[in-house]
Amino acid sequence: MTRPFDPQFDILYADEVARAGDDPRRLRKLFAAGYLHRVRRGAYVIKERWDAADARQQHLARVYAAAHDAREEFVVAGVSAAAVWDVPLFDPYGVDVEVLCEYCGGGRSEPGVRRLTASAEHASAIGHAGLVVTDLPRTVIDVACGRPLPEALAAVDWGISARNPARTSIAAIRDLMGDIGKRPGIRQVWRATELAVPDSGSGGESYARGVIHELGFEAPTTQLELRDAEGSMFADFGWLEVRVLGEFDGFVKYADARFNHGDPLEKLRRERGREARLRALGWTVVRITWADVRDPGALARILASAGVPRQRRFTA
Incomplete structure (x- = not known):
């Protein structure tokens, strides 16, 4: 499978260092000396860059590192997809990368990865920013479901925002909700679509x-x-x-x-x-x-x- 490229941190991977003929133990030594930050096992970034990054950017680094290590291509979903699409969140992203899985039972499958199954059969995945990710309408719904109305509205507003180069439409979000049908918290998303505007400033x-x-x-x-x-x-x-x-x-x-x-x-x-x-x-x-x-x-x-x-x- 194609390995995703992180455009911001230029993550250093131990396996790639070894393939290039260098000693990957140098990365661990630089980490121990405080020059590097470990994103996950075998994946490092320059510590100054990590410290200067915001929570969304740090979570994105975890997403790219997890995708690099994946045995098979996975679909980035949930709050991790929100980070990819820059959907506003008002809670911490968490350390686990969320991915979509239609056939498994959910929960953690490996360290740093959490598998989601809610309405997986209705999810549409696309290539974006070097990753395979749930499309924007589905990501907005996943983020807004079950959250208080103000948070749900922020997600929907960004989904249709004129400032969003990948913007979707209210019709697309509603059509997908119609396909999904009943799901805990989805009524809140319907309410948000009634209030959403494309010109919210933030x-x-x-x-x-x-x-x-x-x-x-x-x-x-x-x-x-x-x-x-x-x-x-x-x-x-x-x-x-x-x-x-x-x-x-x-x-x-x-x-x-x-x-x-x-x-x-x-x-x-x-x-x-x-x-x-x-x-x-x-x-x-x-x-x-x-x-x-x-x-x-x-x-x-x-x-x-x-x-x-x-x-x-x-x-x-």
């Missing part, structure tokens, strides 16, 4: 919208464009009838150079200037943080005090 924004829905507030317009003399601005959430804007402040915005061009203080200054422009247009601006969405009572008070309307079924 997994955090999707999660926040899920909490807002569960609290009984009306769904906001997403990525609302507003204009003034200086040009266009976009708000994460907007309730047009009451002229309220919601801005989700994921902690990553000010800490990650991708969002602030290397200067978090400059980013904060620009955001404050932008907020002043929005208020000058007559809008109320409320900021929603991770702490707020993790404390629904606090978020409900913030939205209610700003005048965000309730869904009709939640009104007296």
Whole structure:
């Protein structure tokens, strides 16, 4: 079988080192000396790269290493497929690589690999990123099943996102759920497909919208464009009838150079200037943080005090 190539870590494999005529024991010595990190037995990466990687990237390294060692080609599934497709997760990935198996009884079959069987007969696998993986609609369903609505919504939003180059459609997700039929937790995925939008700005924004829905507030317009003399601005959430804007402040915005061009203080200054422009247009601006969405009572008070309307079924 073809061995998958990991594009990020350039994993060092003991068997490949031996085939090249070098001594694989050098890898163990470098690991013992602290220069390498062991991903799994016989697979190593440069420790500095490992330490700099986020949880998703580290899990991907485990996926590639497990695929390298597989006796036969397997289908990456579950949270491991979510890592491949970059579907947002809000829990740890875990150390086991999840793969799909139609005929076995599930559970661990070997160290570091966990076999899944749920609705395996309805799974479609494709080649992606050098791996064989459940396709995006199936991966979204697997990740969303059984999870709270905010997490399920984040998965479905990413599945259909305009920012996702491999995006699928609500119709494709629903068609597959129709084929699967009954499965624990699948009703939550159906609910998420009713709320999903293709323009969510992040997994955090999707999660926040899920909490807002569960609290009984009306769904906001997403990525609302507003204009003034200086040009266009976009708000994460907007309730047009009451002229309220919601801005989700994921902690990553000010800490990650991708969002602030290397200067978090400059980013904060620009955001404050932008907020002043929005208020000058007559809008109320409320900021929603991770702490707020993790404390629904606090978020409900913030939205209610700003005048965000309730869904009709939640009104007296």
